[in-house]
Amino acid sequence: MDIAVQKQTLLKRRAEITGDLKDIEQSLDETPPKDWEDRASERQGDEVLEALGNVELDELRKIDAALQRIEDGEYGICPKCGDTISDERLTAVPEAALCKRCMGP
Numbered sequence: 817m818d819i820a821v822q823k824q825t826l827l828k829r830r831a832e833i834t835g836d837l838k839d840i841e842q843s844l845d846e847t848p849p850k851d852w853e854d855r856a857s858e859r860q861g862d863e864v865l866e867a868l869g870n871v872e873l874d875e876l877r878k879i880d881a882a883l884q885r886i887e888d889g890e891y892g893i894c895p896k897c898g899d900t901i902s903d904e905r906l907t908a909v910p911e912a913a914l915c916k917r918c919m920g921p
Contacts, residue, residue: 817903882912894918
């Protein structure tokens with residue numbers, strides 16, 4: 817596993833998420849329409865954006881944790897059992913903290 821490639825993948829995804837979160841924040845900060853029906857519809861859209869933002873914040877935390885594991889020399893090692901996380905798993909989910917066995921079903 818080329819950790820430098822994984823780090824670049826994580827950094828690229830982090831930049832994408834950061835951009836998405838800025839877009840969401842700007843959209844949520846827009847002045848609401850004066851019409852109450854439009855405002856209700858806008859509020860529903862805001863709730864969806866907030867939910868998406870929360871999902872992306874969670875992914876961002878996982879990415880930051882993976883980047884820290886790279887810096888600490890612990891990337892690719894399951895903290896639960898100490899086994900190596902498979903290259904296949906890290907390729908599919910670069911921010912994975914646990915091996916497939918410890919992740920469970």
